[in-house]
Amino acid sequence: MNATRTAVVTEPFPDGSAEPHPDGSAEPVPVAAAAPLLDVRGLTVSFRARSGPGRRTTVLRDVSLAVRPGEIVGVIGETGSGKTTLARAIAGLTRTDAGEVEVDGRDVRGLRRRARRDFRRSGAIRFVFQDPLRALDPDLTIGTSIAEGLAVAGRGSRDDRRAAVSDALRRVGLDPAVADRLPGAISGGQRQRASIARAIVDDPRLLICDEPVSALDGSNRNLILRLLDGLRRQPADLAHPAVSAGVADADPGRGRLGIIIISHDLSSLAGIADRVVVLYRGRVVEDGPIAEVFDRPRHPYTALLIASAPSIRDEDGPTPPQLRRPAGGPGAERRPADACGFAHRCPFATDACDHTPAALPAAAGWTVACHHTETWRSSLPAASLPVTSPPAVAPPAASLLAARPPAASLPADLDLPVRRRDAARPSISAAAGPGATATSTAPASAPAAASSTAPAPARAAVDAVDAGAALTALSTKE
Numbered sequence: 001m002n003a004t005r006t007a008v009v010t011e012p013f014p015d016g017s018a019e020p021h022p023d024g025s026a027e028p029v030p031v032a033a034a035a036p037l038l039d040v041r042g043l044t045v046s047f048r049a050r051s052g053p054g055r056r057t058t059v060l061r062d063v064s065l066a067v068r069p070g071e072i073v074g075v076i077g078e079t080g081s082g083k084t085t086l087a088r089a090i091a092g093l094t095r096t097d098a099g100e101v102e103v104d105g106r107d108v109r110g111l112r113r114r115a116r117r118d119f120r121r122s123g124a125i126r127f128v129f130q131d132p133l134r135a136l137d138p139d140l141t142i143g144t145s146i147a148e149g150l151a152v153a154g155r156g157s158r159d160d161r162r163a164a165v166s167d168a169l170r171r172v173g174l175d176p177a178v179a180d181r182l183p184g185a186i187s188g189g190q191r192q193r194a195s196i197a198r199a200i201v202d203d204p205r206l207l208i209c210d211e212p213v214s215a216l217d218g219s220n221r222n223l224i225l226r227l228l229d230g231l232r233r234q235p236a237d238l239a240h241p242a243v244s245a246g247v248a249d250a251d252p253g254r255g256r257l258g259i260i261i262i263s264h265d266l267s268s269l270a271g272i273a274d275r276v277v278v279l280y281r282g283r284v285v286e287d288g289p290i291a292e293v294f295d296r297p298r299h300p301y302t303a304l305l306i307a308s309a310p311s312i313r314d315e316d317g318p319t320p321p322q323l324r325r326p327a328g329g330p331g332a333e334r335r336p337a338d339a340c341g342f343a344h345r346c347p348f349a350t351d352a353c354d355h356t357p358a359a360l361p362a363a364a365g366w367t368v369a370c371h372h373t374e375t376w377r378s379s380l381p382a383a384s385l386p387v388t389s390p391p392a393v394a395p396p397a398a399s400l401l402a403a404r405p406p407a408a409s410l411p412a413d414l415d416l417p418v419r420r421r422d423a424a425r426p427s428i429s430a431a432a433g434p435g436a437t438a439t440s441t442a443p444a445s446a447p448a449a450a451s452s453t454a455p456a457p458a459r460a461a462v463d464a465v466d467a468g469a470a471l472t473a474l475s476t477k478e
């Protein structure tokens with residue numbers, strides 16, 4: 001596990017949020033010393049299948065992950081890989097078949113009826129959803145929505161809750177007067193900030209954000225990401241005392257908020273996450289420090305995801321065609337039921353892949369589930385489709401973050417794409433300056449580029465600068 005992480009936001013605001021260091025440098029924040037805030041071990045979830053009575057579809061298989069106080073963990077994977085089911089299982093909203101889910105040392109999976117309801121109301125885990133317009137009741141004012149959970153849990157008086165709502169709105173950079181407005185009367189970015197205010201109003205331990213920025217434009221996307229990055233640095237007892245869940249302890253670092261971000265947008269995660277967990281067909285295939293994983297993925301599927309995301313991929317790294325198994329090529333034969341789940345798509349599959357690989361340590365704090373972790377790169381075919389233009393990338397995060405105003409007065413139209421791989425890859429950063437746009441038509445820049453005869457809809461994906469668009473294209477194409 002990483003001993004420290006590289007931070008993009010370092011100095012505290014008077015209101016407890018955070019501001020980048022003026023010179024853009026990053027303070028290391030220890031996250032590995034504390035015991036996990038969330039510890040998931042061997043989680044398996046299945047649902048009744050529609051194909052016949054008694055049959056079940058396994059959605060998560062033996063999933064393990066940990067989140068420490070103050071840590072942001074990104075969860076990525078194609079549609080249907082089990083990301084949302086994992087989030088629901090962690091929150092106790094989905095029945096699980098096996099495994100353990102501990103939140104702050106407490107076994108959540110073993111809770112029954114009243115204890116489970118009390119746990120949900122405790123505010124230990126809160127969600128932030130993709131679409132704030134749907135997440136907030138359109139007929140309730142922002143203030144009423146934020147205070148709703150407090151009222152249900154019976155926390156504080158009406159005045160206490162009103163004060164807590166104002167505090168929460170300030171923490172997300174909104175004027176407390178927004179509390180009297182309806183969701184439809186504020187912008188999309190403000191709505192998402194109001195959703196986050198609702199989630200943090202009683203100081204949760206863990207925030208689970210399911211695609212929190214995918215419905216937002218670029219400027220609001222970066223605002224929300226910076227906000228999340230600032231929230232996990234704040235102490236845990238900022239909520240109004242009358243409504244706080246009372247989770248802070250003697251160690252201020254111990255009480256920090258842990259965050260899980262489920263996202264298709266790999267470039268967003270690259271800017272703020274400490275670690276990334278890659279799911280494929282309900283299994284964790286790679287789990288490690290995000291900078292290292294994105295720099296040199298050790299699982300072929302992770303490599304394919306990253307190669308398919310123009311905004312983060314390495315121009316010198318393998319291209320999507322190199323990481324795809326040619327149709328009808330070796331490995332196309334039928335595999336046994338317990339084969340590696342990626343074998344039918346993997347160009348490096350061998351007979352050994354007829355058995356599911358275990359997740360094994362590949363480096364400190366880095367696990368990979370592949371039989372050929374150390375050798376598949378040596379089997380890469382020659383790149384047949386060279387890159388003809390540099391990939392479009394976001395501007396460097398540090399320099400942009402250094403220019404932002406205090407959180408309390410953050411303008412809604414601030415455009416600060418988040419990216420931190422530029423330090424490790426000066427050549428990529430130099431290739432695209434601020435305002436770079438998706439103009440690349442390189443065949444290797446997106447999954448749809450595997451063939452120059454690809455149909456028009458597939459070629460359209462080549463032009464997608466958004467990593468999320470590329471990932472979506474990947475999941476629908478294959």
Ligand code: SF4
Binds near residue numbers: 300346347349353
């Ligand atoms: S175990 Fe085999 S099939 Fe699975 S990802 Fe590794 S090389 Fe490919």
